[in-house]
Amino acid sequence: MRIVIDAMGSDECPVPDVAGAVLAAQEWNDALLLVGDPQQIRRQLERHNTRGLNLEIVPAAQQILMTDKPGQVGQSKPQSSMHIGMNMVKDGLADAFVTAGNTGAAMAVATLFTLRRIQGVRRPALSTIIRVGSQNVILLDIGANADSKPEWMGQFAVMGKIYAQHALGIQNPRVALLSNGEEEGKGNQLVHDAQAILRHLDLNFTGNVEPKDLVRGIADVVVADGFVGNITVKSLEAVAGVLFDLIRAEIKRDVISTVGGLLARRAFRRVYKQVDPFEVGGAPLLGVNGVVIIGHGRSNAKAIRNAIRQARLAVRGQIVEHIQAGLRQHLDTIQDVEYQTRGG
């Protein structure tokens, strides 16, 4: 397997990006291709013991920044590490692309300029994997599309199911729709229309779930429109951040609590490990002609290593091929239901 890693992606690039690739190369036998500024990459590689590791450098003259506008990078930076890396996947020179860079730019480069959509895919979906204890819940779309149509959400469900099944090894994944209540009457118009489509697809569709179900692992795949999915993920992250800050501040405010906090630090570490987004590392952009894993900009080396693990799982599970086949099967159904629900 050959995986391209964007060395110029993360906020602290290329430090964690290269270090994460080294960790992955030590663990697995894949060829890892670091794409970016060769001098900077080489300098980072020299800080590690890379003897015997299957690491290559692929030069890229340009770097996409977090501040770059996704709509402009296609034309302004055609020699970026994202363009070059994704084109290698497109041309069959690599099996997957991993980046912790600008999410919007990665989606634009993948969808519009390099890999492009799988035939039949109306819109790609950005996913995230929420860890619930030892379980993984895939939430999608979390922001590839600001406004969604019900039939796109039907496709998100199919793609999410395929990822859960073939990459994460979940048998007969439970697919649910994110709503403001479990009852069938709940939801906005888009949820109602999407529900009508999901009911008719060959899915283990279990109905509506609320945010509390999402973090308690009631479903394996949770479908939302990109705006709601994005707000949900950001809400989950926001509370976790504020709560940990509050606990830290309050524990320092009196001596006895400080001692207590020190004694309980193993418990806190276990809690933190369970909610650490870097344990997953990255999540796939589904619906494009190649495996693309997008990690958080704040990724550390462990997160990059884990994002590479997600890429391996997706390549092994032949996600792209399964989505191609799966959508052909579902496409007619989606169009039929769409036609009926529109009163046609």
Place this chain on the structure above:
Amino acid sequence: MRIVIDAMGSDECPVPDVAGAVLAAQEWNDALLLVGDPQQIRRQLERHNTRGLNLEIVPAAQQILMTDKPGQVGQSKPQSSMHIGMNMVKDGLADAFVTAGNTGAAMAVATLFTLRRIQGVRRPALSTIIRVGSQNVILLDIGANADSKPEWMGQFAVMGKIYAQHALGIQNPRVALLSNGEEEGKGNQLVHDAQAILRHLDLNFTGNVEPKDLVRGIADVVVADGFVGNITVKSLEAVAGVLFDLIRAEIKRDVISTVGGLLARRAFRRVYKQVDPFEVGGAPLLGVNGVVIIGHGRSNAKAIRNAIRQARLAVRGQIVEHIQAGLRQHLDTIQDVEYQTRGG
């Protein structure tokens, strides 16, 4: 001041509902009217020392349950404590109504059967008050409407601003729009259209905020459509619940951490007090012809007492009168902008 308290509201009613009213009566000099089953209310009152307190009982023959469908209670239970209590407000026999009962039913009874909308209000909005340290952030709509129109959201902004200013005493409240990013280009179509309206209103509109800003107090009033607002609140609650559960479980898993947890319990109590939704107690349904405060079904006595405090603030701040006046002023602007954004 005369405040009606729904004695048959909370999950454990009438126990916390009556106990909370007793707490409020001890603290403030208002007349508190407990509406519900007189026998059950009397039995609860006997458990407290009520000598000299200004507490009355108002009989209601029917009780709305959490399982009742909001659309049906208007006809099936016209003698409910909600109907009778809100009609007292409507008829000028009381100044406010407080309930910890079925939220959907309370909205339906208020909007369709008793108080009805303030003239000019397109849709009422359910709000919630998120505590950020010592600061209060009003988020609305959190579910009065599953699908919203941009011009309704303009009204939500005006009503939220008036509540912040007159009930919570916030000078020149900062009003923001909940979105998936702070940049102007972010958001779905509804957010874009609402933004165009908010920009033209006489508000201290500060632009888009993300969920993380919501819990960090960047704005005083945050406007969302009811579906997104509801999902956001539920996401915030869900993570807090899961995290506290996780911490509790992990602290118990080894002896040293257990000891540490015991020592740090004062710190935890301080954290909990800062995020405890019962500290606010309830939030107003804005846009109806009377003060209605809706609390959580799981309310305890303290939450009911604090919901009564919210009712006092709203009555003192003459919220209903200010919304009537404020909307007259804003209504023309909203219609003008609406007309322009529709390309008229």
